[in-house]
Amino acid sequence: MAYNYDPENIFAKILRGEIPNDTVLETEHALAFRDIAPQAPNHVLIIPKGAYVSFDHFAAEAGADEIVGYIRAVGAVCKMLGVDLGSDGDGYRMIANTGKNGVQDVPHLHVHILAGKFLGRMLPNI
Numbered sequence: 477m478a479y480n481y482d483p484e485n486i487f488a489k490i491l492r493g494e495i496p497n498d499t500v501l502e503t504e505h506a507l508a509f510r511d512i513a514p515q516a517p518n519h520v521l522i523i524p525k526g527a528y529v530s531f532d533h534f535a536a537e538a539g540a541d542e543i544v545g546y547i548r549a550v551g552a553v554c555k556m557l558g559v560d561l562g563s564d565g566d567g568y569r570m571i572a573n574t575g576k577n578g579v580q581d582v583p584h585l586h587v588h589i590l591a592g593k594f595l596g597r598m599l600p601n602i
C-alpha cells in the first residue's frame with residue numbers, strides 16, 4: 477500500500493513560502509511555527525521538510541538523517557520554550573493527530589507542542 481501525499485496541503489504551502497508563518501525554529505530537516513489558533517499559551521507545530529503525511533509514513537520512508545533531524549528539532553523547540561525537563565521546565569503535551577479517527581486536518585506530518593498551563597488528562601476517562 478502506498479502513502480498518498482497532497483502537495484497542495486497548507487503546510488506544504490508554508491514550506492514553499494506561499495503562506496506566511498510565525499517561525500520558531502528552522503533547520504535542515506524541520507520547520508517549527510506557532511499554531512494559527514493556539515489552544516495553550518505555547519502552541520507550536522513542528523513539521524518535517526519532506527513530503528510525509530503521517531508519523532507512520534515518516535517512520536517507514538524517511539532517511540535516518542531526516543528522522544534524527546526532525547526529532548532533534550522537536551527537542552530543541554521544547555528547550556527554546558523552556559518547558560523541557562532537562563531545563564527543569566513544567567512539561568508539555570505532544571500530539572500527532574493522524575487520519576480520520578485521529579481527526580487530522582492537515583495531511584502533512586506535524587506534532588503539536590502544547591505548553592504553558594496545566595493541560596489536564598489526555599482524554600476523558602483515561
Ligand code: 5GP
Pocket residue numbers: 486495497498509510511512513514521572573579580581582583
Ligand atoms: P491537526 O488537526 O491536523 O492535527 O492540526 C492542524 C493545526 O494546524 C490546527 O491546530 C490549526 O489551527 C493549524 N493550522 C491550520 N492552518 C494553519 C495555518 O495556515 N498556519 C498555522 N500556523 N497553523 C495552521
